[in-house]
Amino acid sequence: MSFFDEIGSILNQYQSGAAPNREQARAHYDEIANAVPRDVLAETIGPAVGSLDSAHVERKIEQSAAAMTPDQRGSFLQTLLAGLGGGATLPAILARIGASPAVATDPAQATPQDVAKVATYAKDNRPEIFQKAMAFYAEHPTLVKVLGTLAIASIAKNLAGGGGRRSLI
Numbered sequence: 001m002s003f004f005d006e007i008g009s010i011l012n013q014y015q016s017g018a019a020p021n022r023e024q025a026r027a028h029y030d031e032i033a034n035a036v037p038r039d040v041l042a043e044t045i046g047p048a049v050g051s052l053d054s055a056h057v058e059r060k061i062e063q064s065a066a067a068m069t070p071d072q073r074g075s076f077l078q079t080l081l082a083g084l085g086g087g088a089t090l091p092a093i094l095a096r097i098g099a100s101p102a103v104a105t106d107p108a109q110a111t112p113q114d115v116a117k118v119a120t121y122a123k124d125n126r127p128e129i130f131q132k133a134m135a136f137y138a139e140h141p142t143l144v145k146v147l148g149t150l151a152i153a154s155i156a157k158n159l160a161g162g163g164g165r166r167s168l169i
Helices: 002-016 022-035 038-050 054-067 069-082 087-097 112-125 127-139 142-146 147-163
Strands: none
Touching: 002 022, 002 112, 002 147, 022 054, 022 142, 022 147, 038 054, 038 127, 038 147, 054 112, 054 142, 054 147, 069 087, 069 112, 087 112, 112 127, 127 142
């Protein structure tokens, strides 16, 4: 039995444009996270969240980063920073986008705002880096729920639209 057999009715609700309330979306995400293989979920979260507008993504990433432990924040940010490249240009990029340049050498000291600014910059300028970093959320379902109903709906739509079906073959 595939995950689509288990949660297809939930995914189809989102595909058809259903607008669940916050509690329903969170409950649905629990079912999704339990049924969908982590690797499929990891490949789906980045493109799904990346399809949302940047202002929404920045607010929601900041909220989820506030719910992360400092180690989680540092780990997530490190993935983003590594993809953006090191060297002398990284502190300048961080300063330009309003993130602390110090996080280039110590990501664990990043504030939720720093994480949100870097994630949004990556989403807008290096979407492949953003999508890779967002795989972090596949291991942290509670943080996905902090991203909100729109993010959950986008993830479900991507899964329903074939975002995970190729893994079933």
